[in-house]
Amino acid sequence: DQQVKQNSPSLSVQEGRISILNCDYTNSMFDYFLWYKKYPAEGPTFLISISSIKDKNEDGRFTVFLNKSAKHLSLHIVPSQPGDSAVYFCAAPGLSGNTPLVFGKGTRLSVIA
Amino acid sequence: DSGVTQTPKHLITATGQRVTLRCSPRSGDLSVYWYQQSLDQGLQFLIQYYNGEERAKGNILERFSAQQFPDLHSELNLSSLELGDSALYFCASSVQPGEGETQYFGPGTRLLVL
Numbered sequence: 001d002q003q004v005k006q007n008s009p010s011l012s013v014q015e016g017r018i019s020i021l022n023c024d025y026t027n028s029m030f031d032y033f034l035w036y037k038k039y040p041a042e043g044p045t046f047l048i049s050i051s052s053i054k055d056k057n058e059d060g061r062f063t064v065f066l067n068k069s070a071k072h073l074s075l076h077i078v079p080s081q082p083g084d085s086a087v088y089f090c091a092a093p094g095l096s097g098n099t100p101l102v103f104g105k106g107t108r109l110s111v112i113a
Numbered sequence: 114d115s116g117v118t119q120t121p122k123h124l125i126t127a128t129g130q131r132v133t134l135r136c137s138p139r140s141g142d143l144s145v146y147w148y149q150q151s152l153d154q155g156l157q158f159l160i161q162y163y164n165g166e167e168r169a170k171g172n173i174l175e176r177f178s179a180q181q182f183p184d185l186h187s188e189l190n191l192s193s194l195e196l197g198d199s200a201l202y203f204c205a206s207s208v209q210p211g212e213g214e215t216q217y218f219g220p221g222t223r224l225l226v227l
Contacts, residue, residue, distance in 0.1 A: 034215065043115065043203050043218030044156070089156065100146060100169055101216060105155035 003027050004092050006104035015113045019077040023090030023104055028071065030092040034101070035064060035075050038087045047088075048075070080111045116140065117219035119204050125225045131192040134222045138185055138206030144168065145187040146216055147179055150201040162187055194226045 005024045013019045031052040036044035050057040050064045057064050063076045090104040116139035138145050147159040158171035162181035181187040201223050205216035
């Protein structure tokens with residue numbers, strides 16, 4: 001059972017435009033979410049997080065929005081840059097006690113110059 | 114640079130063999146996590162250690178084992194290797210072991226089993 005889902009395996013966006021990456025979750029007990037970014041041949045890098053007491057968290061060009069009623073979060077990148085091309089993973093703390101973080105399968109973002 | 118180091122970067126071996134992957138966490142981090150990423154798969158959590166003790170266990174095969182040493186570095190041992198074990202293996206570390214604690218990942222070890 002996949003508790004964190006990223007239904008779009010890939011996304012292409014023009015440089016300068018907004019990139020919106022989506023993530024859905026099934027467990028309403030999740031109260032903290034993280035986004036990681038991964039370049040080829042490198043490990044995932046922590047990008048931004050959000051607590052369930054907030055509905056928005058912003059860090060420079062990156063903003064994460066949380067809609068608890070829809071069990072949905074999204075990562076907005078504005079403006080998108082070619083260097084943002086990477087795989088983005090959404091993650092949430094595991095609640096079953098046997099996994100500290102549960103990751104989605106990732107969305108590959110390509111920013112076209 | 115996350116501060117987490119992993120060696121070796123690449124490993125090629127044959128089926129039936131045994132390998133050891135090594136991880137050094139960020140300075141000050143007490144918790145170490147191991148993940149496997151196979152082709153087209155997300156990150157699968159394998160196992161977590163905190164200050165030398167096993168803390169959580171995920172989808173880790175019985176052929177795999179890990180430990181964390183007093184200096185906090187960790188090793189992941191993979192034995193009786195099969196073709197399907199070919200994957201990227203990541204180590205991550207965090208200060209505390211709590212759920213949701215931000216984890217910092219190493220660059221990974223790419224294992225190819227022939």
